[in-house]
Amino acid sequence: MPAVTAEAVKALVETETSVQLRPRYEGSNINTWIGFKHVNYLVEEAILEHFRAAGLGSRLLFEEYGLGLDVVDLDTRILHAFHQDDVARAVVVPKAPDAGQLLGFTVVLYVERDGKELKAVTAKAKVALRVDGYLERAAVPAELARFTVERIGALTEPGEHHGAEVAVAANTALSEGRGTSGADPVLALLLAGSNAFGWKWRIPYPYCHFNERLALSGYLRQVEEVVDLFLADRGISIKTLLDDRKWIPVVPHSRIQFLDEALMEEDLYTVFTVEEVFKDFTYTARTDFYVVRDGRLVQTATGRITHGYAVFENRRDWSLVTFDDRVVRAFNGEPAAH
Known part of the structure; x- marks a missing residue:
């Protein structure tokens, strides 16, 4: 076993x-622009490279010392904005x-x-070295022990509904489409009285790492998907505004913070709550994530995202636009004007 040195x-x-990095081709969904999710992937990769440069790569940490590296x-x-084929110079401090x-x-x-x-991008990140409990426990070097945690989120404050007793519905079976935004007692509790959209969804294997935990990349994919579903539910789907106006959603700010752990094949409740429409130019929304364990809600993560719209003028250039009445009403949960 390699020794961890001071x-x-x-x-x-x-x-x-x-380190120099390129955004992945997958992140380019509209023209050649790279979406926020893959920009965050670049940040995560820069952090992983920082660990490798110190001789403490994520593979070594897990295989030798049973420590899972989680952003x-x-x-x-x-x-x-980043485009296809751009090269990012990432500096990690x-x-x-x-x-x-x-x-x-x-x-x-x-x-x-x-x-x-x-x-182009500024980010602040925190990393946990989580002691693996899925396999036989390994000896953690003394030099790393002060940075390890037994469970992600044990030191954070739970959310508003954390610990509430709830009754669940069995509506995420494969025969039911694996997810729902329809009638569900837990969604009803989480959405009550708020300008929010909720989605219940079974966490799949490809969104997880270290055998069972939902990874940061999985949460980022979930944020992207719930925004897509929210806009469609409000009658302004991404395809609708793209076809009608050549508008595309842009994200100047995003945050994800883990509060607990979400596990493979659990039902994840994602609640997307619009908080503010700012000067008809951007809107901010909170995204909260929950699972149900032993009949009680456990909040596993929270975050915020700021959205605007841009209109593209050609295949290379775009500019920000002001929301019109139809879009503002949709964000506020108001019926469309006639």
């Missing part, structure tokens, strides 16, 4: 690193670990435009 840990928590808090602001043993980092992504390097 020098490796010192490099991890004190040394800035830089458990990611707050990202996008200042300039460690921050002092907080009182809860989580490792902190700031990440900046730079991109070249017209011969100049621009700051």
Whole structure:
């Protein structure tokens, strides 16, 4: 077993690193622009490269020491859009670990435009080294012990409905389509009295890592999907506005924060709540995630996302637009004007 040295840990928590990365082709859904989910993937990959540079790659940490590397808090602001074939220069700067043993980092992504390097993305992240309990427990080196947690989210405050007793409905079987936004007693509780949309969905294997846990990438995919369903439910689906106006949704800010762990094949309740429409230009929404265990709600994550719309003028250029009455009414949950 390779030894974890004090020098490796010192490099991890004190040394800035830089790496070049390209966004993945999958993230380009409209023209050649890269969506927020894949921008966040770049941030996550930069952090993984930082661990590798210190000699503490995620594979080594898990296979040798039984530690799963999880990005458990990611707050990202996008200042300039990425396109296919762009190269990002990612700079990772460690921050002092907080009182809860989580490792902190700031990440900046730079991109070249017209011969100049621009700051395209800024992000703040926290990383947990979670002790694996699925397999036989491994010995954790003393140099890493202060950064490990027995369970993700044990140090965070639960949400409003956390611990509430609930009755569940068996409506996520394969014969039922694996998910629902329809009648469900838990969704009814979570949505009551709010300008929100809810979706119940069975967590599949491809969204998980370290044998059973829903990964950061899975939550990001879930945010993207619930926005898609919310817009369709409000009568302004992405395809509708794309066809009618050549409008595309843009995301200048997103955040995901883990509060607990969500496990493979559990039913995940995702609640998307519109909080504010700002000057008919952007809207902010909160996304909360829950599972039900032993008849009680457990909130596993929360986050926020800021959305706007852009109209594309050609295959390369776009500009932001102001919401019209139809779109504002949809965001506010009001009936369309006639």
